[in-house]
Amino acid sequence: MNIGSKIAWDDTVLPFQLDRTDTRGRIxxxxGLLQQALSQHDYPTLIEALVAETTLLTALIGQTIKLRWKLxxxxxxxxxxxxxATDYYGPTDAGAPARIRAYASFDKERLDTSADPFSQIGxxxxxxxxxxxxxxxxxxxxTPISGGSLSACAETxxxxSEQLPTRFALSFGQTQSPGEDLHWRAGGIMVQQMPKSSLSVADEGSGEDGLLTPADVLDGDDAENWNHVNVLxxxxxxxxxxxPTVQPTDLLVRLFHQDGPRVFDAQPIEFGCSCSADRVRQSLSxxxxxxxxxMTTEEGIVTADCQFCGAHYEFDPKTLGFEADENDN
Incomplete structure (x- = not known):
């Protein structure tokens, strides 16, 4: 694989469909998106791992929904x-990238850096x-935190909530290629089985604490197709x-070549924040x-910092709130 194909697939989501099994998916x-999101903060490695997994889930899930604004x-x-917390902003124009931002809050004194990251959520x-x-x-x-990973929570x-069987296969971690600094990468696949008919779903499922699982919302050919896709x-x-050494299209062929894989246009994604001075003014109105x-400091100003991107804003207090002097805005 050459460097051109590596760059082409980084920070993208590729939709696909398996015609034989009525399965849709995303890779x-x-x-760069993930590294930029993490570089805004000085997180412990354990917290970075949780942010990386959530950001990857956000990229996969956000692309499945026709968004006019935000997931x-x-x-x-x-x-x-x-x-x-993560936000996915759908593309504003055809061919434009979607944008993702991410943030974490944690108690440093209680954090067990030798533990499994998921266990630190409680x-x-x-x-x-x-x-x-x-x-x-x-x-x-x-849905409650359960299942041993954030991807398992998303599947639940x-x-x-949707009675839609979903499975994730994710990988993320710090990596270093020749000529590059150590940095985070992430990649994964999301598959969803599209039921052929409506099923009567029981109030209580077979999962942890009575939660529904894919087995509770599938039967017949749908269940057989779902099991087949999961095995692969x-x-x-x-x-x-x-x-970056395996292209997503090659992976699809390797996994699902017998199931009629079809790919659609890849969606580029980038780090992006929606904060602005106007949004801060609106929130304080x-x-x-x-x-x-x-809220005014000793210097006579009101300050605000974006938790996601670190942007810093300063305001004249007379221009804020519902009693603001409009002439000073």
Whole structure:
């Protein structure tokens, strides 16, 4: 594989379909995007791993939904890894890249850096939020933290909230190619079985704490096709998923050549943040002049920092809040 093909597939999501089994899927490769998202903060390696996994899930899931604005994933727990949050912004124009940003909050004193990263989340929930923008009602789906990994939580979410059998095969970690610095890469496959008919789904599933699993929402040929695809997916190796030495199209052929794989246009993705001075002003517009005074520094300004990208904003307090002097804006 030459360097040109490596660059072409990095930071992209490739949609595909398996015609014989009625399965749809995505392959994602993250390199510069992931490194840029992580470089905004000084996270311990354990937290970087959780952010890397969540960012990869966000890239795969975000591309499956027709977005006019934003999809978010939030993982909240009572452990030292308190919050992992990502946002996926759909492309604004045909051919334009989608944008992803990521952030983590953690308790450094409680963090066990020798433990499995997932164990540091504790009890909590995995949530997907979809906001199609002004004039729409945001959607939110929540499932408990379970299953031993964030990808398992996502699989449970789709079975529980969408009755859509979903499987992820992910790989992520720090890597170093000749002539490059040590940095994070991630890659993975997402597959979803498209049911041929509506099923009557029981209120309680066979999974942990009664949660639904793919087996609870499939039967007949659908179940047989799903099992077949999963057996093949389990043969994917880390180096094939993460790249860059194996092209996604070659991996599809290797895994699913008997199932009629078809690929569609790849979606480029990049690191990007939606913060702006106007958005900060809008978020502060619900406060009175008295409230704004409590936020004002000794230097006579109000400051705000973006948790995602680190952007720093400074404002004249007279221009903020619902009592702001419009002439000073």
């Amino acid at each position: 994602a490769r993250l390199d 978010s994933i939030q993982i909240r727990g009572d452990g030292p890894a308190r919050l992992i 009890k909590g929930y995995f949530a997907i939020l979809i906001d199609q923008g002004e004039g729409t009602i945001p959607y939110q789906g929540i 979410y789709f079975a529980q 997916l389990e043969t994917a190796e880390d180096i094939e998923l993460i790249g 619900i406060y009175s002049a008295r409230d704004i005074a409590h």
